[in-house]
Amino acid sequence: MINSIPCIIMRGGTSKGPFLRMNDLPESPEARTETLLNLMGAGHALQIDGIGGSDPLTSKVAIVERSQHPEADVDYLFAQVDGPGRRVDFNPNCGNMLSAVGPYAIETGLVEALDGMTVVRVRNLNTQRLIECHVPTPARQILYEGDTRISGVPGTAAGIQLSFLDVVGTKTGALLPTGQAQEVIDGVEVTCLDAATPTVLIDARAFDLTGNETPAELDANALLLARLEAIRREAGQRMGLGDVSQGVLPKPILLSAASEADATLRARYFVPHRCHKALAVTGAIALATAVSVPGTIANRIAVTSGRLIDGDSLDHARLEHPSGYIDLDIEHRGQNPHDVARVSLVRTARKIMAGTLYYPGTVTGNLSASATEAKAC
Template sequence: MTMMNSIPCMIMRGGTSRGPFLRMRDLPDSQEAQAEILLSLMGSGHALQIDGIGGGDPLTSKVAIVERSSHPEADVDYLFAQVDVLNRRVDFNPNCGNMLSAVGPYAIETGLVEPQEGTTIVRVRNLNTQRLIECHVPTPGRQISYEGDTAISGVPGRAAGIQLSFLDVIGTKTGALLPTGQAIDTIEDIEVTCLDAATPILMVNAFDLGLSGRESASELDANPAMLERLEMIRRQAGLRMGLGDVSQSVLPKPVLVSAPSDNTSTLCTRYFVPHRCHKAIAVTGAIAVATAVSVSGTVANRIALEAGKLEADGQLSQVRLEHPSGFIDLDVEHRNGNPVDIARVSLIRTARKIMNGTIFYSLTSAPSQHVLTSKAS
């Protein structure tokens, strides 16, 4: 037996991602019940997600759940859900900084935050990581402005810039910047860096996998031998980082790192989500790589040193990362010049409101076989 239901929904683009934005109050309390709704409204279980609003790609199969926060330093809470395209699986474990770009505008649009003259700072608590982010939303005349001159790689056209400042990024899932206690681990005869800043990642020198690091996302996705090896490394890294069996989780995310192709960039990156190459790079992944640049001995640090991007034992506060669609620029603020003590990492994104209305979903009486990863407590 199938029952049709509906829920208020706003579809928004945040950074290089897109998906529905929902109020927590409109959803059931349990994550299992929430997941059933998300799987239906996104149309998971079909490559095109033809029976829902997902776009058949991990970047467009994302959901943001927002509600007024009880935290004294936050205005709203934001829970991110990565909805699997082909499988009935929802992962509440990672954060998504691109979708976060639209949380501030959504909070203002829905009356959760009162707009201020000029710029409205929306303080967000991410429930996936229990970390705080400041979103600086342009509100001239106390109205959200989506129009502007800011261009970000991976998104056509220009829009109003939204500054995101991530606070307290170290150890969001593992409690440590270097969860294994060292800058380099050897897994499958490959030297890797396991690091947790905004999100857990493992970094690999692309050259060590027989790659240049400048391959397109489609070229990397069409290399099954490399993908299989990278997944083996990822699963072992997950165990070493204290994340347990990560075969059903999207964390840690693998990142291939190589020397930049021009003088303006710090590093070249290829970021995986985790079994397909991101067509750009996740905001949280970019924060992790940018943080790693100044941490002595990491894969990112070694390559940056060899490329002449920083001096030995130096810190880099402005980092530009190449990715398949272009570049992303980040400002890393170190406390007292300490490379492992990060005050905040900031960057500019854009967002757009696409649709506001009611979305319909169906629930079957038969239980689904999805796997859930609980959010951080």
């Protein structure tokens, strides 16, 4: 049986995928999960029977609906679909896809556009945090074209400012879930930190790397990937996330001194079993937060490389990644490095197509893990 659903495919930041209304999806978490798997073509490496792009960055779904929260206009649920497998992970958030949530909400009439700039208040259901999306809407029309350039995306587009509120402890309830700024796992010094997303920060030199390796070089290093996965799983246990072998959190990040004089750090971000070709927004927020926290791997590298004076807190960070860099503004409460009120950055988005998405009905496969994860959200 062929099913259909209204859909807008959008690029958000350095990610791309279908944007759907929650009200158009089945109410049952199990049926919702199966629908996402089938429309993305999960279970095949190329996702040939769906619209997934056979890459983690293009196998993402944004689900949006009018919010009942008094401080939000819309709710946003992010779903990471495992292309080769048949799993959907609702635990992580995606800040890149989030950059298109504001335009999507206006496109679908969930939010009325104002003349000039429309602020769309978003509640992220994955983290239960609020984000303000500043969408340019001259003459009450969404402006997609502009001169803002972000690394990892060709050309330019209109800038959309995202302000993430209260980013600390989104999944674990604490900035440093283990109570330590630095600890040792499998003989390697790490920082387990939760700001926008749980991460495991590691000095690239611990693996005899410069930190300037390309994603392809890192992906081809089977020994490195195995070590990172072992560290990630143990970190997940220590952070109170349980058995993370079937999930994508926490995310490992290899850090090194920045090569540019105006940059703060250089990062290689894993998603988690492949190196990101750029840097996830939530991972960037975690790093921008970590730099000012005494004792973290990020703080140590920034201090020893002369990018930060020991004891200071940053209000702006520039992070190098394989495709370029990303800039973030950080606002601390009372200059307390452990208490971040807001992190803001600029992304871009583009509407690619709007119409009806057709997908098959029941597809034979292992749905148990997906259904369990769907219930957890």
